[in-house]
Amino acid sequence: MKKILFFYNKLMDTFWFIPVLIIIISISLSVSLVIIDQEFTFSQDGLGKYFFVTSADSARSILSTISGAMIGVAGTVFSVTLVALTLASSQFGPRLIKNFMYVRLNQVVLGSYVATYLYCLFVLNAIKEGDDYTFIPVISILVAIITALINIILLIIFIHKIATSIQADKVISDISEVIYKQINSLYPNKMGEELENEKINIVDIIKTKYINSIAIKSPKSGYIQYIDSEALLKIVSSYDALLELFFRPGDHLVEGIEMGKLNFNNDLNKEQIEEICNQFVIGKTKVADQDLEFSIHQMVEIASRALSPGVNDPYTAITCIDNLTATTCRFSQIEFPSKYRIDDKQNLRIIANTTDFEGLLNASFNQIRQFSAGSPAVIIRLMEAQITIYGFVKKENYKKAVRKHATMILNIGKQTIKEDIDLNDLLERSKRILSE
Template structure:
């Protein structure tokens, strides 16, 4: 249930219209509240600037002048937004458009314009039956003028914000911060299951080895956007069965494809198969696109896409690629908590009920490094930072599997340098950085793993 709510929130958060809609409703509500105010001593309350207008016709005239100006500024703000989205799609990647659409500053500024327009329109409509010298209309005109000034300064702030938002370094920082948050949230949800699976030595079957009688099939085609593991575990516990999933969030499945199997008493299989398949269909969320909130590797690839585009011949910006590598290194530091590629969920009696694949450090490291390394095969100025990033992760690794994956990446860098870099000195520099990774990792030995390996391997202050 929690994962389903996250998916809904993710969809709403990246919708450009939801916050402006709320602002517009607030603007109309504010105008309505002002126009139905009782006869209060407004002259005494605003005595330094009262009377503001000679009569209600002046208020109507002012609103008639402000509305076209507001609509023009609102159109300008939308035009600037479209230009920024176009530049972002060309230089940073179309998958980052969602981040720009979900930017709260952009939504808020557009919302201020919408609120101001709806306020003035609502106030103008409600002035139809008022007397010529109505004090409430004076207050509505004053508030409308103040909101107009706020909208004017908001446009200036908006232009400044959008100017900064398309700078690649700023985008890398913001996407990286969001990535670290997603990694932390994902670990909070599945970290305990990863430890359980590692301690139990849990393994998963291959799809071809699953008996069709016990198979669980996908009910539709698309990406697995999220899995409600806890909810599915509770449903399986009610059936006194055990389910092994073989697919994880982020993977694409076809309708009818095997995504898991049921293990239970053979006498109950015929009855439970329909019920458990129905439960899996409700808790395994499949859609047409991947979601960043429930898919760590998708979030990693947003930064990877920035780096790969920067290394393309049309852009050729190695500095952006280097910044992406270092920011990925900071995020990969947190992925070391994922020490095993499988999760195991227990019921209240510590009986295993559900297991399934999860993203582990090896998969995340490959998702972060492979495409950048391939695109930078002839660029020693990018390969060396990749090796330095791998070296920086060594003090925090927790398992032999993590060490072996780092060593594998270092060996690939050496082979890539020998094959692609023609300048001997450049090749030697890359090899030196990669061999330093091999030398330092060879001195590491696996230690006892606790609930959170990140905390255990943090250096202690002297």
């Protein structure tokens, strides 16, 4: 079920699905309203004479005007979207294009204008005028006018959204919001079983209980986008087997590479092995669904571009560091899933490749530190970030990881900061961590 939900979410995130859905709804609405106009006669007295069209020529003129304007604006919307994507690609990196394409408002606006154009064409075709029979779909025309008014409002909202969405601070803030949502989605509850040190030592003994083992090879090249962990646990448990996974979502696979090893006693056929492989979704690009580092890398890419000699924008890099500091502090408070997964009978079934705090800390700050050479403001802010994170971490291995980063930041500061006062500022800050 979760795998179906994953593909549904991917479909909703495409740039074409929502517009096509709106177009289908508009065509269905045009046919339905024309039928209503045929079945019922609407009074054109009183208020009706102000809202209902009484002339076939006027009806055609109104619908032609609306349809022509809508398809023209649709082209403008498409052009503005492409310009925004181009600016985002050059300023923030090509991987950020997905974030702009997946904005629901952009999809709705494009679909709404094209759908209104087609709606007017269908209603226009239904107008009939003759000596003995005249049909004017007054309700359908009134709906077209109301829709045109709504589209004008949508255009204003769209322009405002585009103007704000390409601002660096807004882009970084949106990525941070995505990361927070991912944290709540990926780690809402404890997953797996934390084995004590003495129990970890018996994992090798557990493996010896299985007579056979077979390599689970990747069926194609690409990135792991999704693993249905619950289904995989049930399948492996039904086989009375133990599965070791060597990769996690976000990792790249080459066709035929050993992505896991299955230890078992009973004979397994080819279909059963394929059933295990089917729980992995492998695609050509990375996605953020189960890959927390994906969104982190997006923010790191913005900071890295900002620190390049051609851009030289330390303020944007500092904004990225500030947001990464907030998310890393959040990481220090969550319970990361254990790599040991057990079934209902308390039998070890899966040894997964999982992410941890140190891995996310490395993903957040390693590249920024490497590109920050020669920028005292950024190096000092990186040290301040480690001080803030250090105040939140409780586990000793987390503190050790933060101190390691602080040491590396201090080293690059000593190597590249030429001004003694700036270097002394860095040294003073580093003592708050490294003096312990």
